[in-house]
Amino acid sequence: MDVKRHVNVQRVDPQAWPHGTPVEKAEDPDLGTALIPAERYFSPEFMALEWEHVWTKVWLLGGRSDDMPEPGDYICTEIGKESVLIVRQPDLSLRAFYNVCLHRGNRLRPEGFGNVESFRCLYHHWNYGLDGCIDHIPDLDTFPQGAPPAGRIPALPCGEWGGFVWFSLNPDVEPLLTYLDPMPQHLGPYHFERMVWARDITVEWDCNWKASVDAFNETYHVQGIHPQLKWYLDDINVQIDVYDRHNRYLIPFATVSPRVDLPSAIPPAIDEIMRKAGMDPAEYEGRVSDIRVDVQKFMRANGKRFGKDYSDLNDDQLTDDYHYQIFPNVSLNAHADDLMLFRQRPHATDPNKMYYDIWMFELRPEGEEKESDKPYRRPRHQLFKHGDKSIGQVLDQDAFNLPTVQKGMHSAAFEGLWIGSQEFRLRHFHKVIEDYVYGGRGSKQSGEKK
Numbered sequence: 001m002d003v004k005r006h007v008n009v010q011r012v013d014p015q016a017w018p019h020g021t022p023v024e025k026a027e028d029p030d031l032g033t034a035l036i037p038a039e040r041y042f043s044p045e046f047m048a049l050e051w052e053h054v055w056t057k058v059w060l061l062g063g064r065s066d067d068m069p070e071p072g073d074y075i076c077t078e079i080g081k082e083s084v085l086i087v088r089q090p091d092l093s094l095r096a097f098y099n100v101c102l103h104r105g106n107r108l109r110p111e112g113f114g115n116v117e118s119f120r121c122l123y124h125h126w127n128y129g130l131d132g133c134i135d136h137i138p139d140l141d142t143f144p145q146g147a148p149p150a151g152r153i154p155a156l157p158c159g160e161w162g163g164f165v166w167f168s169l170n171p172d173v174e175p176l177l178t179y180l181d182p183m184p185q186h187l188g189p190y191h192f193e194r195m196v197w198a199r200d201i202t203v204e205w206d207c208n209w210k211a212s213v214d215a216f217n218e219t220y221h222v223q224g225i226h227p228q229l230k231w232y233l234d235d236i237n238v239q240i241d242v243y244d245r246h247n248r249y250l251i252p253f254a255t256v257s258p259r260v261d262l263p264s265a266i267p268p269a270i271d272e273i274m275r276k277a278g279m280d281p282a283e284y285e286g287r288v289s290d291i292r293v294d295v296q297k298f299m300r301a302n303g304k305r306f307g308k309d310y311s312d313l314n315d316d317q318l319t320d321d322y323h324y325q326i327f328p329n330v331s332l333n334a335h336a337d338d339l340m341l342f343r344q345r346p347h348a349t350d351p352n353k354m355y356y357d358i359w360m361f362e363l364r365p366e367g368e369e370k371e372s373d374k375p376y377r378r379p380r381h382q383l384f385k386h387g388d389k390s391i392g393q394v395l396d397q398d399a400f401n402l403p404t405v406q407k408g409m410h411s412a413a414f415e416g417l418w419i420g421s422q423e424f425r426l427r428h429f430h431k432v433i434e435d436y437v438y439g440g441r442g443s444k445q446s447g448e449k450k
């Protein structure tokens with residue numbers, strides 16, 4: 001690779017950091033070099049296979065536990081053609097069921113969240129309890145066949161981890177923590193449950209959901225579409241680890257790319273990182289290549305003073321982007337002070353469209369939380385089409401090519417994705433999809449159980 005090797009990225013020694021988020025490089029499996037077929041991005045047949053073998057088999061992210069602390073609090077979330085209600089019960093446990101009235105098929109609630117005593121269909125006022133059981137049908141004696149015999153809307157598995165609420169459309173799905181493994185061990189130290197939801201946006205994109213997942217799982221595109229980030233992060237010395245179904249990469253931030261000359265002055269974006277950490281860049285006497293480690297040392301020494309508890313995080317986590325993908329559709333940019341989470345959802349009927357959810361969370365200083373008497377307020381949800389509003393410079397850059405990628409994939413001249421080693425996570429992601437779609441992976445667990 002034609003890049004300068006002036007930056008020696010110092011990383012946490014796994015021996016010196018045996019607890020918390022594992023930092024060891026995982027052994028790379030041999031995933032071959034085959035093309036990833038283009039038709040998987042636009043074929044209705046493949047979309048149907050994904051629905052049958054992936055979306056209805058895995059665990060899916062539904063929402064945030066903070067949105068539903070009290071009995072009767074609920075989240076209504078949509079995935080493909082389905083809509084699901086996840087509801088806090090009187091005993092504070094969670095239950096989930098399909099968001100549909102058994103009478104004429106009306107949806108009981110629009111997407112979002114709220115609090116109810118029961119769910120009443122707005123069409124003929126069939127009424128359901130918080131557990132999804134029918135508790136009233138007006139004029140029941142006019143139904144000679146009686147009430148639907150099951151007496152309830154079909155239930156779905158649900159659970160909580162990391163301050164988030166999860167559900168599955170697969171009644172035989174493995175336990176949530178088994179499915180997420182090893183994410184709880186890796187991500188627990190960030191304590192996402194302590195973070196506050198700061199931004200909630202959904203953008204409709206004209207591309208397949210996998211094109212969006214792909215766009216965030218490699219740093220090869222940084223030199224192509226984010227030239228400004230070359231003075232913010234190291235896009236070359238990136239550790240990639242793939243696990244069973246999930247994967248990650250670790251990107252050094254607060255440094256410069258080996259693709260550029262080491263600047264003598266502090267680049268503006270790194271200046272901002274230093275200020276955010278509480279440092280004064282004007283006072284800084286080291287070299288630009290020393291800043292990353294010096295920011296880590298400063299945050300370690302001063303975190304408590306600023307009301308931030310970083311005790312479970314290693315030094316690299318104080319600056320770097322630990323970026324995880326939880327299969328199939330959750331990407332987490334985990335940082336010491338914030339979490340930028342993306343959820344990529346397929347369109348109900350069109351493989352050329354998707355919904356891109358951006359959820360931003362922030363770690364607020366501990367004192368600030370305690371002093372505040374204000375109740376928790378989550379941000380207002382914004383929904384718009386690609387291009388209608390900016391979603392920030394970097395994400396606008398990421399979004400820019402996706403509609404033309406989607407169009408280009410239909411070309412007779414494009415057989416499939418020609419993947420390089422910097423894009424190893426894409427290869428892994430598509431291998432896991434293949435295992436589910438063609439290998440019956442999502443059915444195996446249920447088969448074992450029976």
Ligand SMILES: [Fe+2]
Nearest residue numbers: 215221226398
């Ligand atoms: Fe990007």
